[in-house]
Amino acid sequence: METNKKRGGAKNSLLKRWLDKKNKKGSQQVTGNQTPGIRKRPEANKAPLSYGQQRLWFLQQLNPDNPFYNYAENYLLEGALDKQHLADAFQDLIKQHEILRTCFVQDDNSQLSQHIQPSMPLLMEFFDLCNISEEERTHKAGQIAFQEAEKPFDLEKGPLMRVALIKLANHRHLMLICMHHIITDKWSMRIVRKDLSQFYTARSKGQALSVNPPTVQYADFAYWQRKQEVSQKELAYWKNKLEGSLPVLNLPVDRQRNGNPDYKGAYLPQSLPFDLSVALKALSKQLGTTPFVLLLTAYKILLHRYSGQIDLLIGTPITDRDQRVLEEMIGFFNNTVVLRSDLSGDPPFSSLVQQVRQTTLDAFSHKNTPFEEIVRSLKPERYTSSNPLFQAMFLYHKVPESPSFGPTLQISHQPFDLGVAKFDLTLYISEEDDQLKAIFEYATDLFERSTIEQMQGHLQTLLQGIVKDPNTPISQIPILTEPERKKLISDWNNTATTLPDASNIQGFFKQHAQQQPEAPAVICQGEVLTYGQLDEQSDCLAIQLRKAGLSQNQGVGLCAGRSFDMIIGIWGILKAGGAYIPIDPEYPTDRIRFMLKDAKASIILTEARYRELFSDQQAELLLIQDLANTPSDNVELPNVAIDHHAYIIYTSGSTGLPKGVPVTHRNLIHSTAARFDFYPNQPGRFLLLSSFAFDSSVVGLFWPLCTGGAIVLPPKRIEQDVDQLAGLIAEHEVTHTLMLPSLYRLLLQYAAAEQLASLNTVMVAGEACSAVLCGLHFETLPQADLFNEYGPTEASVWCTAHQIQPEDAVGSIPIGRPIANTQIYILDQHLQAVPAGISGELYVGGIGVTQGYLNRPDLTEERFIPDPFSQAAGAKLYKTGDLARYRSDGLIDFLGRADHQVKIRGYRIELDEIRERILQQDGISEAVVVARAEANHPKF
Numbered sequence: 001m002e003t004n005k006k007r008g009g010a011k012n013s014l015l016k017r018w019l020d021k022k023n024k025k026g027s028q029q030v031t032g033n034q035t036p037g038i039r040k041r042p043e044a045n046k047a048p049l050s051y052g053q054q055r056l057w058f059l060q061q062l063n064p065d066n067p068f069y070n071y072a073e074n075y076l077l078e079g080a081l082d083k084q085h086l087a088d089a090f091q092d093l094i095k096q097h098e099i100l101r102t103c104f105v106q107d108d109n110s111q112l113s114q115h116i117q118p119s120m121p122l123l124m125e126f127f128d129l130c131n132i133s134e135e136e137r138t139h140k141a142g143q144i145a146f147q148e149a150e151k152p153f154d155l156e157k158g159p160l161m162r163v164a165l166i167k168l169a170n171h172r173h174l175m176l177i178c179m180h181h182i183i184t185d186k187w188s189m190r191i192v193r194k195d196l197s198q199f200y201t202a203r204s205k206g207q208a209l210s211v212n213p214p215t216v217q218y219a220d221f222a223y224w225q226r227k228q229e230v231s232q233k234e235l236a237y238w239k240n241k242l243e244g245s246l247p248v249l250n251l252p253v254d255r256q257r258n259g260n261p262d263y264k265g266a267y268l269p270q271s272l273p274f275d276l277s278v279a280l281k282a283l284s285k286q287l288g289t290t291p292f293v294l295l296l297t298a299y300k301i302l303l304h305r306y307s308g309q310i311d312l313l314i315g316t317p318i319t320d321r322d323q324r325v326l327e328e329m330i331g332f333f334n335n336t337v338v339l340r341s342d343l344s345g346d347p348p349f350s351s352l353v354q355q356v357r358q359t360t361l362d363a364f365s366h367k368n369t370p371f372e373e374i375v376r377s378l379k380p381e382r383y384t385s386s387n388p389l390f391q392a393m394f395l396y397h398k399v400p401e402s403p404s405f406g407p408t409l410q411i412s413h414q415p416f417d418l419g420v421a422k423f424d425l426t427l428y429i430s431e432e433d434d435q436l437k438a439i440f441e442y443a444t445d446l447f448e449r450s451t452i453e454q455m456q457g458h459l460q461t462l463l464q465g466i467v468k469d470p471n472t473p474i475s476q477i478p479i480l481t482e483p484e485r486k487k488l489i490s491d492w493n494n495t496a497t498t499l500p501d502a503s504n505i506q507g508f509f510k511q512h513a514q515q516q517p518e519a520p521a522v523i524c525q526g527e528v529l530t531y532g533q534l535d536e537q538s539d540c541l542a543i544q545l546r547k548a549g550l551s552q553n554q555g556v557g558l559c560a561g562r563s564f565d566m567i568i569g570i571w572g573i574l575k576a577g578g579a580y581i582p583i584d585p586e587y588p589t590d591r592i593r594f595m596l597k598d599a600k601a602s603i604i605l606t607e608a609r610y611r612e613l614f615s616d617q618q619a620e621l622l623l624i625q626d627l628a629n630t631p632s633d634n635v636e637l638p639n640v641a642i643d644h645h646a647y648i649i650y651t652s653g654s655t656g657l658p659k660g661v662p663v664t665h666r667n668l669i670h671s672t673a674a675r676f677d678f679y680p681n682q683p684g685r686f687l688l689l690s691s692f693a694f695d696s697s698v699v700g701l702f703w704p705l706c707t708g709g710a711i712v713l714p715p716k717r718i719e720q721d722v723d724q725l726a727g728l729i730a731e732h733e734v735t736h737t738l739m740l741p742s743l744y745r746l747l748l749q750y751a752a753a754e755q756l757a758s759l760n761t762v763m764v765a766g767e768a769c770s771a772v773l774c775g776l777h778f779e780t781l782p783q784a785d786l787f788n789e790y791g792p793t794e795a796s797v798w799c800t801a802h803q804i805q806p807e808d809a810v811g812s813i814p815i816g817r818p819i820a821n822t823q824i825y826i827l828d829q830h831l832q833a834v835p836a837g838i839s840g841e842l843y844v845g846g847i848g849v850t851q852g853y854l855n856r857p858d859l860t861e862e863r864f865i866p867d868p869f870s871q872a873a874g875a876k877l878y879k880t881g882d883l884a885r886y887r888s889d890g891l892i893d894f895l896g897r898a899d900h901q902v903k904i905r906g907y908r909i910e911l912d913e914i915r916e917r918i919l920q921q922d923g924i925s926e927a928v929v930v931a932r933a934e935a936n937h938p939k940f
Contacts, residue, residue: 038216038224038325047114047219048226049104051370052320052332056182057104057112057155065152067420068263072149072178073189074416079171079409082204083126086175089199090122090163092209096195097330098217099183103158114219123162130167141166145176149418153180174414181332183218187319188330190400197403197411204406218331225320225370234369235377237362241340242313242389246380249391250307251424252838252885253446265421266449267428267441270456272463277436279467287350287470289357291436292396295429297349297356298466299394300341301474302459303425306838308828310343313390315423318367336371337363338389346830349477350470391424399432415439427459450888451837457481458835475830488833489869492890493823495846500673504640504665506574508672508706510535521705522567523685523732524713529564534571534705537628541572541605543635544627548620550603552577553644557596557604559583559613562713565624566692569605570647570701572628577638578603579645579662584693585610591658593617595650598660598855642666648854649695651793660854661695661793670847671796672702674820678801680785681760683709684735687728689719689743695793696765699738709736719743726751729758738763738789741773748776756781765789765798768894774809790815790894794863794878796848800824800892814891815884822846823869824892825877826884831868834885841898842884843877845870850878 041047049057056069094100101120106112127144129137148164160183166174177192184192202209272280284294300312317334321327339359343352380388402411421443428439438459440452458479465477480488502508509531512519517532550556556578560566573580581599583592596604596619604619605627614621646668650658676682688700688711704711712732718725725747728734739747741764747756762777762784769788777786791798802816818824823845826834834840845867852860867875883895918927 037323038221040215041220041223045223046111047116048222049112049114050218050222050225050332051372052334053104053114053182053222054112055372056180056332060155060180060182063263066263067150067152067418068422069181070149070151070153070178070418070420071181071184071189072145072176072416072418074145074414075175075177076412076414077173077175077405077409078412081171081173081409083165085200085203086165087122087124088203089196090124092199092211093192093195094120094122094161095211096213098213098219099329099331100161101158102160102183102219104155104182106156114222116217116219117158120159123159124165125163126165126167128167130169137168141168141174145174145416146419148176149178149416151178155180155182176416183332184330185317185319185332185334186397187321187333191328191330193411194403197405200409201404201406204408214325214328216325216329218329221326221329221331221333230369230373234366235373237366238338238369238374239377241363242338242374242378242380246313246389247309247311249303249312249424250309251303251391251446252306254448254451254837255446258445261443262445263420263422264444265419265441266444266452267415267417267439268449268452268456269415269437269439270460272436272438272460274435276460276463276467277431277434280436280463281434283467283470287353289353291429291431293357293360294353294466295396295436295463296339296360296394297353298459298463299392299427300343300356301349301352301477302455302462302479303392304343304474305458305462305479305828305832305834306455308839311340312343313338313340313392315339315387315390315393316395317393318364320368322368335367337367338374339363339394343474346473346475348471348473349466352474353470387423393423393426394429395426396429397431399430454484454835454837454888457484475828475832480833480835484835485833487890488836488886489825492886493818493825493845493869495818495820495822497674497677497820499669499821499847500676502669503642504574504644505646505668505672505702505706506571506640509571512705512708516708519708520710522564522711522713524562524564525715527564529567531705534564534568537568538571538575539637540630540632541568541624541628542575542637543632544622544630545572545576545578545603545605546635546637548603548622550576550578552638552640553579554603555579555581555599555601555645555648557581557583557599557601557606557614557619559585559592559604559606559610560624560692561585561607561609562688562716563607565607565628566713567701567711568628569624570692572624573605574640574646575637577640577644579648581648581650581660582691582693582697584691585613587693589613591650594657595660598650599648640665642669647698649693649793651695659856659859661850662854663793663796663850667796667848667850668698668702670821671698671798672706674798674822674848675699675703676707678819679761679787681735682707683761685710685712685732685758687712687714687732687734687737689714689737689739695797696738698797699763700736704736722746722750726755730755733758735759736761736763738765740764741767741769745770745773745776748773748780753780757783759784761785761787763787763789763801765791769804769813771809771811771813774804774806774813777804778806778809788813788815790892791848792844792878792880792882794850794880795822795844795846796850799844799846799848802891812893814887815894816892817890818846819848822848823867825869826886826892831865836886836888836890839883839885839895842880842882842892842894844880845875845877849876 060069098116101117103115105115129140144166153160160180162178164176199209281291284291303312315336315338317336320333320335341356341359375388405411421441424443424446426441430437442452461481462477462479513531513535519531520528521531521534522529556573558569558580560569570580581601602619604614604621605624608623642665644665645662646665648660648662650660683704686700686704686709690697700711712734714728735758744764786804788802788804789798790800799822800816800818802814825843826840827843828834828840852864863879864876867877881898883898885893914929918924
């Protein structure tokens with residue numbers, strides 16, 4: 001314990017270690033192998049720019065009118081102020097420090113140098129706001145300060161400092177001091193305040209305080225720095241530390257990054273609770289480190305939790321004032337070091353802080369290599385939109401006491417937002433009177449203020465968790481506030497509704513068949529199958545299936561085209577207590593064979609035209625029409641249980657084999673009944689475009705027939721002929737349909753609006769819905785409702801939906817909110833809920849989640865996990881593999897796949913399955929499959 005106290009003491013603080021390296025006997029003394037101290041440069045030599053100045057000069061040339069390297073501080077002056085004494089004190093300051101009389105000139109040979117003028121005028125403006133209301137005064141003062149601070153400086157002509165004095169009342173003034181960063185830094189501003197107070201106080205007392213410029217000035221430091229050889233040992237350290245492809249910090253942003261950033265920014269301050277501040281400082285001592293390292297570690301964890309990245313680089317400025325002669329010198333002495341950390345393995349905070357501590361010590365030990373030399377040596381990929389080595393900064397400083405301006409005038413520092421941000425995100429931690437303040441400076445072209453406000457709350461929650469138990473793994477340290485967690489876990493998932501009282505799906509259909517036996521149930525190729533006919537023929541089919549030995553919950557292979565037989569076959573199988581296994585006649589023979597074997601299907605129902613597909617099958621082959629038209633005996637059909645399978649759909653599998661997803665009647669009733677309340681219009685006539693072998697067909701197969709509507713079955717591949725498709729919609733007065741967004745866009749572009757006039761509900765799913773499509777929809781069919789649906793097969797077709805509004809056409813289209821009796825959680829890899837705005841993996845809970853995969857216990861265990869947020873016994877979450885994020889209002893954005901799965905024209909494809917099939921071909925030993933969007937086919 002004693003050791004920790006010593007390690008954490010101020011005597012051994014990281015900054016003090018470097019200050020103690022200074023030559024205590026002055027800059028002129030050189031002993032042994034020490035680097036010679038700074039001396040006055042030879043008069044004949046031009047003063048070069050320091051490394052840091054050259055970087056700032058170059059960046060300013062790229063953005064000549066941008067104030068991003070203006071440095072401004074705001075002060076409140078209370079008491080009797082003598083404006084003339086203040087102006088004279090500034091003039092004394094300018095005489096004292098050459099850097100305040102310096103310009104930066106490039107000669108005809110493109111050589112840069114500092115030109116020190118014998119004198120430099122003081123730019124000081126006075127504004128009197130006493131004659132306006134207090135409310136106007138506050139607004140006007142802020143406006144003046146901002147306008148003065150953002151004025152660009154002319155680096156070649158100067159002056160590079162200006163002062164604005166704003167009178168608020170007789171004894172109350174605001175003073176803004178603004179300089180170009182090329183001549184100052186935060187340390188220098190402390191010297192400015194100290195010297196200014198001394199000059200002002202002396203003049204107030206009528207005393208003559210002589211201006212005595214120091215012998216060594218900033219230009220001498222720059223000359224000396226340029227003469228030093230770059231340590232190859234230090235440079236080797238940075239090459240090793242920053243080798244390889246450096247990650248770009250991938251923070252969730254509110255707006256896409258612009259290739260040419262404007263460096264506009266804002267800052268948001270937050271004072272941490274006093275008891276938390278004290279606890280953090282105490283913890284740093286307990287862990288044998290400094291508050292700088294502890295809070296830097298917390299910042300890295302916050303960025304990790306936001307980005308999901310484990311390789312994090314953060315920049316931090318460190319002063320080059322290694323010699324005593326530099327302590328009282330104004331100028332730009334900041335060098336930047338890069339602190340790289342590896343957060344893999346989910347270490348406890350107490351371990352990670354030690355890693356960060358060592359990284360910081362090592363970096364500070366090699367800090368004398370100019371940042372510019374590191375960049376030049378590494379040659380990282382450069383992007384105009386971001387810093388080449390890091391995108392986030394961290395600073396920690398103690399706020400010094402304000403110097404005295406005499407007994408009649410008090411001065412205090414006031415926060416000032418210059419409206420710039422040189423990096424994506426910077427965290428400033430200031431310590432004053434034992435209390436910590438966290439200030440986030442952020443790029444406003446990337447982040448909204450609300451996002452940063454949320455980040456402030458997460459930082460404080462994170463720090464509270466660290467103090468509570470520093471041995472907690474970093475993934476488990478809470479960052480969500482309690483109200484936020486309640487919103488994400490409970491409020492936005494409060495979807496409980498009562499399901500209709502039914503044990504199976506056929507009960508809904510039977511009700512309408514009895515009420516309207518003559519009403520059309522299915523329309524196909526100009527022919528109509530009524531509810532009564534469908535009910536009677538499916539009953540006959542069901543009875544014959546029972547006679548053929550079909551037992552309850554058994555799978556039945558069903559192979560049919562877009563025909564009455566397909567619909568009769570589905571309902572007949574369901575009534576018999578079986579589960580239909582849809583088989584597309586165009587499936588490869590191997591796939592069909594695998595599906596039937598995997599599902600242990602002993603019966604295959606098909607049409608006469610497809611019987612040859614099953615010539616090698618041992619299962620009993622039955623023709624739908626033969627059974628449906630066989631007069632039925634009065635055989636009682638079984639009472640199908642709600643947890644029996646209704647259908648089994650096979651989806652693409654990563655092992656090269658498809659995987660079966662059994663869907664129960666409970667799942668199917670939930671999926672269908674949820675539409676009753678969600679959609680304002682129930683189907684009159686539903687155009688079913690999906691193959692019944694895809695789960696998107698379930699919408700059109702069951703919703704219309706459970707609400708008294710009719711299914712319209714189009715000819716095969718009608719989607720390839722927009723004119724024919726539009727004609728079919730007009731001919732049958734279609735009210736509802738579900739399409740791929742790409743198909744619907746073509747329909748809107750090339751069909752006549754009057755042909756589509758009957759549509760009142762259009763659903764799009766299977767692909768990302770674009771803003772362009774939305775705009776086109778509201779231009780062409782404003783009377784129709786447009787919905788964006790999302791859902792995997794394993795969650796019974798759909799689990800979220802969004803009614804698209806005209807205003808959605810200006811951005812990304814959300815997939816909506818969870819539907820009835822469904823929960824959506826967006827989690828990180830450690831199953832922690834991520835905040836709104838942050839990407840995570842989408843998990844689905846609720847009644848729609850199926851039981852798992854057929855005959856795949858390993859994959860079922862991997863994808864169907866215990867629901868940590870539910871109190872219900874045996875509740876499961878389905879791990880979708882899709883990335884998503886919550887918006888601040890609870891809407892969900894879909895962000896793509898987390899794995900290698902893609903969707904091509906709406907079909908879910910595992911690239912590994914394609915690879916496995918390729919490898920089965922003779923002569924192929926290795927294969928790589930990639931998804932590529934061609935310019936004319938951006939379908940996935």
